Amino acid sequence: MKMDDKKNITVNVKFFANLRDIAPPKKIVTLPIGSTVSTILDLFTISIETKLIILINGSPHQKRETLIKDGDIVAIFPPLAGG
Amino acid sequence: MSKRILRVNMTKLEAKFEDLPADFVALGGRALTSTIVAKEVDPLCHPLGANNKLVFAPGLVTGTKAPTSGRLSVGGKSPLTGGIKEANVGTNFAQKLGRMRIAAVVVEGMHKGDDYYLLKIKNDGTEFMKANKWSNKGLYDTYKELYKEFGNKVGICGVGIAAEISGAASGVCFNDPEGLPSRYAGRGGLGAVMASKGLKFIIVDETGAPGVEILNEEAFNMGVKKLWNALTTHDVTKPGGALNSFGTSVLVNIINEAGGLPQRNFSSGQDDRSEKVSGEVKADEIKKRGGVRPHFCSPGCVIQCSEVWTKPGGKDPMGVLEYESLWALGPNCGIYNLDDIGELNRACNDLGLDTIEAGGMMGVAMEGGLAEFGDGKKALKLIEEIKNKTPTGRILANGTAFTAQALGVTRVPVVKGQSLPAYDPRAIKGIGVTYATTPQGADHTAGYAIATEIMGVGGTADPKDPKKAELSRNLQVATAAIDATGYCLFIAFAILDIPEGLEGVVDTLNGVLGTSLTVDDVPGYGMQIINTEREFNKAAGFTDKHDRLPEFFLKEKLAPHNEVFNVTDEELDKVWGA
Incomplete structure (x- = not known):
């Protein structure tokens, strides 16, 4: 095992709808252990104030301070609804 | 001219305007269709027989300048569910009825014989015409021909071949702004009810219509402004937002x-x-x-x-x-x-x-x-x-x-x-509670728990939490009230989060009705509609045991989360306090 593997995690980040104007639809990113949702938003220069719907592994209502784990799928949406 | 009901007797091929009864004045849309069906239709009648009725009712503010309010309710006893049905659609057909001060069109009886009819409704009268030449034809070509014959300013309601063969999957079709047959009061097989009566089309020509009567212009205009502000500022409903940019299908990826x-x-x-x-x-x-x-x-x-x-x-x-x-x-x-x-x-x-x-x-x-x-x-x-x-x-x-x-x-x-x-419903329990307990049969629009469970609109709730009776009930009651107003249900996304938006809705109702309702009156109004519908269903033979999901949802795990629908029967029965 490489040294980096102990320090970093790999996360699958997805952006949807209008957010694709400012971020890629999908990207595998490597982040330091201890990263949160805010770390990802910073990485893609999305303001912390932006209203978003964030799902981690399919679970909604994630907060900015939620810790990200290795292998997580983080799906980020703008406010939306329909039906 | 006061508001009126158009009573259409298909047995006699007669249509007569009646004054709207005084106790119906505050009813519109779903409140009016369900009230008339409950009052006038035998719950044990055959849905495709002469004793069922089909009721069309625009909402209370439909036809006014109130934003996002072009909705119509279509009601009757459903051949699909065997219970009461309200199917809801957005179309200018609804707005035309509203401006003609037609609170409801009640279609009753049944034409004997094989002929199909078209009913033309004008502001000052009606006319029946034979519609056999449009039987057994697709609605895209037919709507083109109808617009050619009746002009491009009319509204058109029709049923297709699926209804002609009494299909319980048939809906009632309305025109979109381009005249395409693409807006549907789709659910519950009400198309077959219309066809069973020998009625194939309704054409609405609003020439000379007086417009919706507004008894308190000041209250109405204040309400319009408040609701407009809410809709244009809420992230979900505002212009350029995700719903506006991508349509309802923006839900595919998130769900x-x-x-x-x-x-x-x-x-x-x-x-x-x-x-x-x-x-x-x-x-x-x-x-x-x-x-x-x-x-x-x-x-x-x-x-x-x-x-x-x-x-x-x-x-x-x-x-x-x-x-x-x-x-x-x-x-x-x-x-x-x-x-x-x-x-x-x-x-x-x-x-x-x-x-x-x-x-x-x-x-x-x-x-x-x-x-x-x-x-x-x-x-x-x-x-x-x-x-x-x-x-x-x-x-x-x-x-x-x-x-x-x-x-x-x-x-x-x-x-x-x-x-x-x-x-x-295994992945998102609250919507399953709505599917199980709404009087309408499985219907997401009856109490759209997804908004809270996934999108965080109107608060947040964990989709996997099986305690959802209260969430579903509150949404079902609010929805019933909105369905009476003629506003699109999607205004709920804004008014659940912006209190002034809900005030605006109530202000516009007060403007039209000359009443002094408050937001506190809304739940009672909605609950009355649900109670009316549940009473009809009870008399039609429904019990609490019908407020359940099919067995496989309780037994088969759903990938990827391997969830089953684990909401207890006690929780489901708590929705209506059984």
């Missing part, structure tokens, strides 16, 4: 990510291929093809979630390809090709089929071996069986439960006989 997008007849909750038919991909295609997006279903809408989908090259406009339709005829059938889904939706519109029921039916038909999952071309051929009125087509036209029974399929996603919409 798929949440593991709740039913695949292949509710056998999984997620499939990566769903992205191919997402709102994002569809919006790009519409732009490339020269379709229309955004678009409104009826004039005066701020949200404008609609669109016009076309074939490649911008040919043959189909109308809106809604999330629920796209899912039902797409991922639910293992189909991930927008053109195949679009043509299936076109075929449903042409035949007068409810797209949700048709997609649910196709899912069980595929599971039963009539086609392979994913075979869009074969699915289209099966829909043609309905057009050709073959024995197979007649089975399919009766919807999901009937088709499943005919084919020996046991995974049957229905409640009270009506097919489930596009959210698997």
Whole structure:
């Protein structure tokens, strides 16, 4: 095992709808252990104030301070609804 | 001129205007259709017999300048569920009725014989015409001919071949702004009720209409302003927001990510291929093809979630390809090709089929071996069986439960006989509570818990938490009230979060009615509607045991989260306090 593997995690980040104007639809990113949702938003220069719907592994209502784990799928949406 | 009811007797081919009874003055939309059906229809009558009635009612503010308020309720006893039904649609047909001060059109009796009729409603009278030349024809061509004959300013309501063969999956079709037969009061088989009476079309010509009477202009205008502000500032409903930019299909990806997008007849909750038919991909295609997006279903809408989908090259406009339709005829059938889904939706519109029921039916038909999952071309051929009125087509036209029974399929996603919409209740429990307990049969719009469980609108709730009786009840009660006003249910996204928006809604009601209602009156108003509907269903033979999901949702784990529907019967019974 490489040294980096102990320090970093790999996360699958997805952006949807209008957010694709400012971020890629999908990207595998490597982040330091201890990263949160805010770390990802910073990485893609999305303001912390932006209203978003964030799902981690399919679970909604994630907060900015939620810790990200290795292998997580983080799906980020703008406010939306329909039906 | 005061508000009136148009009573249409199909046995005698007579139509008469009556004054709206004083105790009905504060009723509109769903409140009026359900009240009239409960009062005048024997709950034990055959839904396709002379004793059922079909009621059309615009909402209380429909036809005014109040934003996003072009909704119509269609009610009767459902041949699909056997209970009371209100199907809701956005169309300028509704606004025309409102401006003619027609609170309801009540169609009763039954024409003896094989003739079909067209009823033309004018401000000062009505006229019956034979409509046999449009029988057994697709609605796209027929609507073109009707506009040619009656002019492009009329509103058109019609039923198609699926209704002519008494299909319980048939809806009632209305025109969109382009005159396409693409706006449906789809659910519950009310198309077959209309056809059973010998009524094929209603044409509304509002020439000379006085407009909606507004008793307190100041209150009304204040309400319009407050609601307008809420709709144009809330992130979900504002211009340029996700709903406006991508339409209702913007839900495909988020529900798929949440593991709740039913695949292949509710056998999984997620499939990566769903992205191919997402709102994002569809919006790009519409732009490339020269379709229309955004678009409104009826004039005066701020949200404008609609669109016009076309074939490649911008040919043959189909109308809106809604999330629920796209899912039902797409991922639910293992189909991930927008053109195949679009043509299936076109075929449903042409035949007068409810797209949700048709997609649910196709899912069980595929599971039963009539086609392979994913075979869009074969699915289209099966829909043609309905057009050709073959024995197979007649089975399919009766919807999901009937088709499943005919084919020996046991995974049957229905409640009270009506097919489930596009959210698997194992992954998202609150919507399952609504499916189970609404008097309407499985219907997402009856209490849209998804807004809170997934999108965080109106608060947040964990989708996997099985304690959802209170959430579902509150939403069902609020929804019933909104369905009476004539506002689109989508205004709820804004007014659940912005109190001034809800005040605006109540202000506009006070403006129209000359009342002094407050927001505190809204839950009681909604509850009264639900109680009326539940009483009808009880008299029709429904018990609390019908407020349940099919067994397989409780036993079969849903990938990827391996959830079952673990809401207890006690929790379900808590919704209405049984």
